[in-house]
Amino acid sequence: MSFSKLLRYNQRNNMTTASLTTEHAFSENWTTSAILSDPTSIDVNIPAEISRVLPPSNESHDSVLSSLPTRGMSKMNSTESSGDDEGTHLQKLTTSWLEKIDTEMPENISKIDSNIISSPIVNQVEARFIVHTGKLRKNSTDFASSFSNSLGFSKSYGKYIFFGSKKSENAAKKNHSIDSNHGSHSLTDHGRNLPQTSETIICDAFASTSAEREYGAHGPDGMFTTRIYSLEGSFSSLSTNCPEDTYSEAIHINTKHIENTGSTTHSRKSSYTTSLSNIKRLFKRTSLNSHCSGSYDHTNTIADDYAIASSVNETTSSCISSGSLSAMSENEDNDRDQIVQTLYNNIDASTDLVSKKYKDLNVILGEGSGGKVKLVQRVVDNKVFALKEYRSKNKKESERKYIKKIISEFCIASTLKNPNICETSKILYENGKIFQILEYCEYDLFALVMSEKMQYDEICCLFKQLISGVKYLHDIGLSHRDLKLDNCVVTQRGILKLIDFGASSVFHYPLSSQLIEAHGIVGSDPYLSPEVFYFEKYDPRALDVWAIGIMFFCMITRRFPWKYPKVKDLQFRAFCSGRGATSFKDLVTRPATGDNNQYNDGYEEDVIDMGPNFLLHRLPEESHNIMRQILDISPFRRITVNGILQDDWIKEIEMCQEVGAEVPTDASPRIINKENHIHTNIDQRYAHIGGMHERT
Numbered sequence: 157m158s159f160s161k162l163l164r165y166n167q168r169n170n171m172t173t174a175s176l177t178t179e180h181a182f183s184e185n186w187t188t189s190a191i192l193s194d195p196t197s198i199d200v201n202i203p204a205e206i207s208r209v210l211p212p213s214n215e216s217h218d219s220v221l222s223s224l225p226t227r228g229m230s231k232m233n234s235t236e237s238s239g240d241d242e243g244t245h246l247q248k249l250t251t252s253w254l255e256k257i258d259t260e261m262p263e264n265i266s267k268i269d270s271n272i273i274s275s276p277i278v279n280q281v282e283a284r285f286i287v288h289t290g291k292l293r294k295n296s297t298d299f300a301s302s303f304s305n306s307l308g309f310s311k312s313y314g315k316y317i318f319f320g321s322k323k324s325e326n327a328a329k330k331n332h333s334i335d336s337n338h339g340s341h342s343l344t345d346h347g348r349n350l351p352q353t354s355e356t357i358i359c360d361a362f363a364s365t366s367a368e369r370e371y372g373a374h375g376p377d378g379m380f381t382t383r384i385y386s387l388e389g390s391f392s393s394l395s396t397n398c399p400e401d402t403y404s405e406a407i408h409i410n411t412k413h414i415e416n417t418g419s420t421t422h423s424r425k426s427s428y429t430t431s432l433s434n435i436k437r438l439f440k441r442t443s444l445n446s447h448c449s450g451s452y453d454h455t456n457t458i459a460d461d462y463a464i465a466s467s468v469n470e471t472t473s474s475c476i477s478s479g480s481l482s483a484m485s486e487n488e489d490n491d492r493d494q495i496v497q498t499l500y501n502n503i504d505a506s507t508d509l510v511s512k513k514y515k516d517l518n519v520i521l522g523e524g525s526g527g528k529v530k531l532v533q534r535v536v537d538n539k540v541f542a543l544k545e546y547r548s549k550n551k552k553e554s555e556r557k558y559i560k561k562i563i564s565e566f567c568i569a570s571t572l573k574n575p576n577i578c579e580t581s582k583i584l585y586e587n588g589k590i591f592q593i594l595e596y597c598e599y600d601l602f603a604l605v606m607s608e609k610m611q612y613d614e615i616c617c618l619f620k621q622l623i624s625g626v627k628y629l630h631d632i633g634l635s636h637r638d639l640k641l642d643n644c645v646v647t648q649r650g651i652l653k654l655i656d657f658g659a660s661s662v663f664h665y666p667l668s669s670q671l672i673e674a675h676g677i678v679g680s681d682p683y684l685s686p687e688v689f690y691f692e693k694y695d696p697r698a699l700d701v702w703a704i705g706i707m708f709f710c711m712i713t714r715r716f717p718w719k720y721p722k723v724k725d726l727q728f729r730a731f732c733s734g735r736g737a738t739s740f741k742d743l744v745t746r747p748a749t750g751d752n753n754q755y756n757d758g759y760e761e762d763v764i765d766m767g768p769n770f771l772l773h774r775l776p777e778e779s780h781n782i783m784r785q786i787l788d789i790s791p792f793r794r795i796t797v798n799g800i801l802q803d804d805w806i807k808e809i810e811m812c813q814e815v816g817a818e819v820p821t822d823a824s825p826r827i828i829n830k831e832n833h834i835h836t837n838i839d840q841r842y843a844h845i846g847g848m849h850e851r852t
């Protein structure tokens with residue numbers, strides 16, 4: 157999680173980083189009992205190709221050369237570990253984890269109680285992670301209390317949801333009886349359910365105050381059933397027919413904007429045009445569609461002119477994107493800079509585009525380092541969208557860099573066409589502010605996970621969709637680099653979509669086999685892969701794959717496995733331990749085996765307090781094989797996203813799909829829902845965790 161979020165968290169909670177760390181403290185005993193061998197005894201044979209990318213030995217990675225506990229210590233450490241009785245009973249690994257998930261989950265796992273957690277100190281902080289101190293709230297308000305207040309509940313309720321303290325557990329128990337009385341939200345009759353916990357009970361108690369309805373609808377492809385926990389008058393009621401007067405008012409709005417097309421083919425030459433006239437086209441006046449169809453103009457856009465390169469026929473999504481990346485790739489920074497500069501110069505000529513064309517529904521969906529995401533309604537047809545309002549430029553940031561970043565993000569996002577990628581349709585500006593219009597999805601994955609209502613098969617379905625989305629990106633040479641629960645949104649019918657391409661990077665260009673390594677620490681701490689702290693340059697695909705694994709762990713356990721993947725983090729150290737390696741360096745530089753049968757990561761079924769099993773024993777047994785390969789500490793051995801899809805368990809997962817979305821003109825893609833699960837719908841008040849933060 158970004159440093160700025162940590163700061164915001166601390167401001168709200170009047171906490172220092174240290175006190176936050178204390179609150180999240182894990183089992184100290186485990187580490188103190190761990191025997192550290194002599195770090196000077198490291199003797200690693202590093203292959204030539206790896207040593208090329210290794211930083212000089214006197215760089216920071218030396219500090220993580222602390223040696224790791226060995227396998228032999230496992231039982232002794234566990235026995236000494238007070239308050240963590242899990243280690244004393246070596247468990248048989250079965251899927252009974254489902255029943256034990258909350259009762260036997262050891263305290264040494266960091267529970268997700270917010271999407272805000274502490275950050276390690278890093279040398280280099282990207283500009284996008286920096287927030288004006290002026291924006292930080294000076295008054296340290298108790299976040300949970302404020303949240304509760306904003307919802308009209310007693311202060312303590314918010315704490316139950318976000319901070320699972322012992323106190324709250326007791327209160328939760330009390331509330332259990334309330335829930336039992338209602339007895340209406342039990343998930344137990346829907347296959348393999350995640351067990352209800354105290355937090356579930358509270359959430360259900362809340363939900364029972366709202367209208368609940370269950371409905372089924374037969375589509376052409378089968379049954380779609382969903383449970384809805386919603387308030388009366390929720391957003392679903394927003395999509396009504398557009399009133400004539402609003403429509404005619406909207407249709408006459410004259411403004412400058414950039415609109416996405418997605419279907420126009422251009423030659424590469426034209427895509428690099430930097431002339432002012434072309435730029436002006438991006439700001440031209442447009443008329444709105446004459447029908448309330450939700451589709452948009454197919455006028456040329458910046459994506460056409462600049463990002464979508466286009467010697468490639470745009471008949472398939474991958475072609476479109478390959479073309480775009482080829483343009484991005486070869487782009488000569490000069491061309492790009494000129495375009496961006498000209499574009500930025502035009503921003504002054506603002507209009508009332510956003511306010512007239514989109515009605516602000518006064519709902520904040522999320523707020524991150526990039527800006528604020530709001531819910532808006534297009535006046536012309538009452539269709540609901542997410543509007544991302546970019547933060548203003550930092551004083552230290554150059555205008556050029558600021559605008560370039562936004563435009564780059566837009567160009568990439570608007571070019572991607574895949575059912576598991578959120579559609580970005582427009583970029584707009586008004587009074588110096590820049591906005592992006594995105595397809596609206598009812599939930600973010602973080603909120604869904606925290607609702608504790610998801611069933612196992614539903615989680616697997618979303619997990620496979622996540623993999624599919626990332627496969628699409630990797631197939632076209634793009635890595636996301638900030639995969640996390642908050643960067644996945646989910647529609648009411650259970651289609652997961654990736655958002656936030658602000659950190660993405662191109663790792664190879666079409667027709668080239670050369671890997672372009674990424675550099676810098678980008679992303680959110682618990683999802684970061686270990687090598688990003690170790691190597692100056694790394695393969696960003698491996699980072700994405702690792703993040704996928706962490707997300708699965710979070711979805712199943714509702715906990716982060718660690719704060720960040722450094723051996724100074726006790727949990728991560730346990731995970732690294734018992735693998736027969738003398739140092740972290742040994743682990744992170746292990747070369748690929750080339751033979752899957754020889755795959756050896758130190759896994760031992762009976763040892764659960766260190767090594768791969770430190771995480772795996774908390775996960776369903778059928779996922780172990782693939783999760784070991786996803787969470788391989790060495791990026792050189794880590795499986796690829798295509799490899800994940802070859803796994804037997806992954807292949808068997810029944811995944812809901814959106815079909816027809818690749819065709820830009822297809823306004824209403826069909827959804828195929830699988831029958832082995834239903835997708836949980838939650839109250840809109842809890843549907844976007846970022847929005848909850850904002851309301852405090």
Ligand SMILES: Nc1ncnc2c1ncn2[C@@H]1O[C@H](COP(=O)(O)OP(=O)(O)OP(=O)(O)O)[C@@H](O)[C@H]1O
Pocket residue numbers: 158521522523524525526527528529542544578594595596597598599600642643645655656658844845846847
């Ligand atoms: N299309 C969407 N539909 C619904 N909610 C959305 C949508 N896009 C974003 N959100 C909500 O807004 C939040 C922040 O969005 P986003 O990640 O784009 O912002 P950001 O400023 O780039 O965040 P970060 O700090 O992670 O970089 C998301 O976690 C999600 O809850």
